[in-house]
Amino acid sequence: MQIEYVGAFQIIVGVLVRFWPVWLALAVVMVPSYVARRRLGLYGQLYDSGVGLAGVGICLFWLFTAVFSATVSPFDPLAQIPVMKDALPGAIDANSGQVYLFGGDKLARDVFSRMVFGSRIVLIIAPAATGFALMVGITLGLPAGYYGGKIDSILSFLANLVLAFPVILLFYLLVTPGIMDTPIPYGLAGVFFLFPIVFFSVLFWTRYKNRPDRLYILLGLTLVIGGWVYAGLVFDADPLDIVSIAPNQLNIFVAVVFASSPGVFRIVRGLVMDIKTRDYVAAAQTRGESPWYIMLWEILPNARGPLIVDACLRIGYTTILLGTLGYFGLGLAPESPDWGTAIKDASRLLRQTIHPALPPTIALMSFVLGLNLLADSLREQSMKD
Amino acid sequence: MLIFMLRRLGVMAVTMLCLTLVVFYMVNLEPNLTKLALSQMDMRATRADQEKWLERNGYRQNFFVRYGQWIGVVKKQPIINPATGNPTARFTFCDDPAVPVYSGVLQGDFGCSTKFRETVAKKLFPALGATGVLMFWVLAVMVPISLLIGVLAGMREGSRTDRTLSVASIASTATPEYVSGVIFTVIFASWLGWFNGSAASASRGITFYNFTLPVMTLAIYGIGYIARMTRASMVEVMTQQYIRTARLKGLSFSAVVMKHALRNALIAPFTVIMLQFPWLLTGVVVVEVMFRYQGFGYTLVEAASNNDIDLLLGCSLVSVFIVLITQLISDVGYAYLNPRIRVQ
Numbered sequence: 212m213q214i215e216y217v218g219a220f221q222i223i224v225g226v227l228v229r230f231w232p233v234w235l236a237l238a239v240v241m242v243p244s245y246v247a248r249r250r251l252g253l254y255g256q257l258y259d260s261g262v263g264l265a266g267v268g269i270c271l272f273w274l275f276t277a278v279f280s281a282t283v284s285p286f287d288p289l290a291q292i293p294v295m296k297d298a299l300p301g302a303i304d305a306n307s308g309q310v311y312l313f314g315g316d317k318l319a320r321d322v323f324s325r326m327v328f329g330s331r332i333v334l335i336i337a338p339a340a341t342g343f344a345l346m347v348g349i350t351l352g353l354p355a356g357y358y359g360g361k362i363d364s365i366l367s368f369l370a371n372l373v374l375a376f377p378v379i380l381l382f383y384l385l386v387t388p389g390i391m392d393t394p395i396p397y398g399l400a401g402v403f404f405l406f407p408i409v410f411f412s413v414l415f416w417t418r419y420k421n422r423p424d425r426l427y428i429l430l431g432l433t434l435v436i437g438g439w440v441y442a443g444l445v446f447d448a449d450p451l452d453i454v455s456i457a458p459n460q461l462n463i464f465v466a467v468v469f470a471s472s473p474g475v476f477r478i479v480r481g482l483v484m485d486i487k488t489r490d491y492v493a494a495a496q497t498r499g500e501s502p503w504y505i506m507l508w509e510i511l512p513n514a515r516g517p518l519i520v521d522a523c524l525r526i527g528y529t530t531i532l533l534g535t536l537g538y539f540g541l542g543l544a545p546e547s548p549d550w551g552t553a554i555k556d557a558s559r560l561l562r563q564t565i566h567p568a569l570p571p572t573i574a575l576m577s578f579v580l581g582l583n584l585l586a587d588s589l590r591e592q593s594m595k596d
Numbered sequence: 597m598l599i600f601m602l603r604r605l606g607v608m609a610v611t612m613l614c615l616t617l618v619v620f621y622m623v624n625l626e627p628n629l630t631k632l633a634l635s636q637m638d639m640r641a642t643r644a645d646q647e648k649w650l651e652r653n654g655y656r657q658n659f660f661v662r663y664g665q666w667i668g669v670v671k672k673q674p675i676i677n678p679a680t681g682n683p684t685a686r687f688t689f690c691d692d693p694a695v696p697v698y699s700g701v702l703q704g705d706f707g708c709s710t711k712f713r714e715t716v717a718k719k720l721f722p723a724l725g726a727t728g729v730l731m732f733w734v735l736a737v738m739v740p741i742s743l744l745i746g747v748l749a750g751m752r753e754g755s756r757t758d759r760t761l762s763v764a765s766i767a768s769t770a771t772p773e774y775v776s777g778v779i780f781t782v783i784f785a786s787w788l789g790w791f792n793g794s795a796a797s798a799s800r801g802i803t804f805y806n807f808t809l810p811v812m813t814l815a816i817y818g819i820g821y822i823a824r825m826t827r828a829s830m831v832e833v834m835t836q837q838y839i840r841t842a843r844l845k846g847l848s849f850s851a852v853v854m855k856h857a858l859r860n861a862l863i864a865p866f867t868v869i870m871l872q873f874p875w876l877l878t879g880v881v882v883v884e885v886m887f888r889y890q891g892f893g894y895t896l897v898e899a900a901s902n903n904d905i906d907l908l909l910g911c912s913l914v915s916v917f918i919v920l921i922t923q924l925i926s927d928v929g930y931a932y933l934n935p936r937i938r939v940q
Contacts, residue, residue: 262763368607372614377877377915379893383900384619389627531772538774538882539897551774558778558886565782572775580770587766 214294217301217310225312226323232279237271256592263588269581273574276327277334284324285309288548291319297564316553316567317560318546325548326570332549333578336460337529340467344529345522346406347468348475353506355476356483367480370473378470378532379539385466386541388459396462401445403468408437417504463542467532471525478521482514489513516593523586527579534575550575601928608920612913619912620663623905629655632903636710666707666909668700701913707906711898716910719895724914727880727891729802730810734876738815738822739869745819746826747861751853753831762827768820773882777813784809794888810887814879818872822865829864833857863933870926874919 217225227234248255257263276283285307286292292304295315302311313322355366373381390396411433419426443454444461456464486492487510495505536542537551538558545552550571557568622628632655633646641649650656654673664670673696699705706716749761771779784791792806833839834857842852881893888894892911899907 368611372611374874375611375615375916375919376912377874377881377919379878379881380619380896380900380912380915383897384622387628387900389631390622390625392627393625395625527770534772534774535878535882539885554774554778558774558781561778561781561786565786568778568782572778576767576771576775579772580767583766583770584763587762 214298214305215303216299217303219301222301222310222312225310229283229285229312229323230276232282233272233275236275236279237268240271241268253589253592257585257588260588260591262584263592266581266583266585266588269577270585273330273334273578273581277330280327280331284321284327285312286321286324288320288325288328289546290321293319295319295321300566313570314564314566316556317564322553322567322570325553326550326574328548329550329553329571330574330578332543332547333530333533333575336464336467336533337526340464341471341522341526341529343403343407343464343468344472344475344525345518346410347403347472349479349511349518350406350410351472352476352479353483353511354502356480357487357502357506357510359484363480366476370476373469373473374477379535381470382466382532382536382539382541385469386462386536391458391462396458396465397445399465399469400461403465403472404441404444408433408441411437413503414507417501417507459542459544463533463536466536466542467529470532471529475521475525478517479514482517483510486510486513520586520590520593523582523589527582527586530575530579530582604924604927608924611920612916615916616666616909616913617663619909620666621659623903623908624655624659624662628903632710632905635902664700666700666906668698668702668705670698670700671696672699706910706913709899709904709907711902711904711907716906719907720892720910720914723890723892723895726889727884727893730807730814730880730884730889730891731876733807733811734814734818735869737811738818741815742819742822743826743862743865745823746865747830747853747858749823750827750830750861751834751849751857753834758827761823765820765823765827768816769824770820771816773813773817773879774886776816777809777883777886780809780813810883810889813886814876814883817879818876822868822872825868826861826865830857830861833861836860863930866933867926867930870922870929873922877915877918 244251244255245258248258257267286304286309292306292315295302295304295311296319297317298311298315298319300312300314302314303309304311311321311323313326316322316325351366351370355363384390385396412430415426415429415433419429440454442448444456447455483506492505492509495509500509533549534551534554537547537549537553538555540552540555543549543552553571554568554575557564557571561568629650630646633649634641637645637649654662661670665672704717706720708714709716709719712719745761745765749758749765752758791804791808794806839852839856842856843849847855877893880891881896883889884891884893885897892914895907896911896915898904899911
């Protein structure tokens with residue numbers, strides 16, 4: 212059967228049209244933000260520079276693409292239409308009349324739809340894993356920097372131990388299929404997912420110790436929500452069956468958190484050691500505040516600038532790590548549309564066809580670039596103050 | 597200084613001991629042993645056959661005894677043939693001894709690769725040599741380019757050159773090896789046909805044709821990072837008093853940059869370059885797999901995917917050693933280059 216093609220111009224128009232919900236959402240968010248940028252604090256200042264604008268734009272673009280991926284993509288990312296095997300960009304599917312905008316891959320799936328759906332996987336795992344890594348790093352870095360001494364030596368030794376592992380070796384050891392039969396991923400998940408609960412409990416406890424009316428509500432909320440998510444994620448025993456995670460995704464998640472939390476730990480520790488010499492910390496000590504109150508309510512808020520910048524960079528770094536995992540075929544299912552796996556599949560066949568390789572590479576690169584630009588612009592803004 | 601060095605070396609030894617213990621534990625998990633037994637026998641082997649194989653080759657001995665054997669503080673026992681009672685070597689293809697001896701890492705014996713059917717040393721060191729060649733060219737390309745970009749961007753902060761180069765280096769830090777590798781292959785191998793998309797032939801002889809793409813791919817990610825650090829350091833130096841003094845006494849801008857700023861601005865990037873090695877190690881794995889270059893990274897992936905225990909342990913020992921030694925060199929070198937720290 213002869214496949215019909217549309218021209219290059221129609222492909223470009225087609226892609227732009229497919230992204231219509233994203234453009235709409237971008238306009239809805241960015242235009243008012245730009246108008247009101249003077250009143251929006253740090254976020255508003257991003258709109259003042261070209262770099263910041265580009266960073267926010269790219270990040271929001273991928274965010275909305277992930278949110279609206281079902282609407283944006285014309286095909287199911289896993290559906291195969293045998294005729295379209297290795298079809299060039301612009302091939303028309305005779306049955307539905309839709310176009311394979313970026314062509315078909317070796318298994319006759321739509322490259323464009325896979326790229327769009329890949330954003331969903333990346334944008335769920337990368338920020339969430341970064342969030343957990345931040346929690347772990349902060350919760351351990353605060354006491355290490357504040358107390359110093361033995362705690363610091365032990366924690367720093369452990370952090371350096373993990374950092375001395377080449378990332379790729381760590382992944383090969385932690386994310387092999389066999390390891391899901393052992394309790395290791397669940398054990399690590401059990402430890403890592405405990406940190407947010409501990410963090411928020413201590414956070415509220417130190418602040419509202421003497422105001423039971425508030426304390427019980429906040430602490431209760433933390434424990435109920437945290438415990439619920441914890442049960443769902445670690446034991447897969449969510450009573451309502453809303454929170455659950457596939458074993459291989461849990462494994463990836465744990466490996467990524469494990470690989471990036473020592474980095475956060477080191478940054479937090481350094482910041483705390485710097486900030487604890489300030490006068491307001493001495494004032495709080497003289498007032499007789501508890502050490503954890505000082506760490507969480509005096510030091511941490513003053514370390515937020517570098518931490519926000521680091522979080523942006525780290526999401527990008529985590530995205531790269533996820534891509535590395537996908538590239539080596541570790542953890543994610545082989546048919547998964549995430550960008551790393553797509554790059555792996557396409558790069559094996561670069562001699563024959565090149566078009567399936569480019570969309571996922573450019574997608575990954577642009578997303579990380581957006582985050583880096585955002586981080587750079589945030590850093591510039593915070594330096595100005 | 598000597599005490600500092602000794603302490604660092606001590607911590608290094610402890611770290612390596614801990615890490616190899618962790619790796620040893622991970623590769624000896626039950627699913628991994630099953631995988632090893634499967635890869636060593638034909639696919640039809642039953643569960644009982646696998647168990648017998650593992651038992652025969654000593655994989656069922658006590659965990660710490662085996663770790664001790666690997667290190668070289670416990671004697672390696674040969675296999676006793678149950679029928680005849682004669683001791684035989686464990687793996688014949690590695691010349692394993694038929695008498696109990698201390699033969700571990702401390703004695704220079706890295707063990708036996710079950711995948712490549714030869715000793716780990718024979719496989720690992722040529723691979724390291726090949727990677728060394730690759731690393732040499734990567735550093736030879738990466739360091740001068742990134743320092744040049746950093747200095748050019750940092751000498752006039754906020755200028756058009758600065759902003760262009762800064763965005764370019766941000767873009768390069770956003771391009772991991774598997775992305776730039778694909779893009780370069782598409783452009784330079786598929787479209788233009790200038791270079792070879794595979795470096796498999798580079799093991800026999802390095803040419804411009806087969807080695808440019810791997811080196812370019814590996815260098816590009818580091819360039820952005822080092823350039824940004826150099827820029828930051830250069831910007832800081834250019835605001836110092838002595839630079840203003842030099843300008844005010846009438847030296848030309850280029851003379852100030854070359855003679856006064858450059859030397860001080862290059863201290864910080866030295867540390868960054870040294871600390872870049874651990875990341876290069878990951879990059880090496882990606883690039884060697886992508887371009888089929890038979891080096892250390894390729895060996896590591898082969899070892900890991902076949903659960904080749906001794907080879908994987910050897911690889912992790914080498915990579916951990918590289919990471920730790922570069923950290924040490926960067927600390928010592930920083931103190932050496934920066935007189936203010938040396939005096940303290």
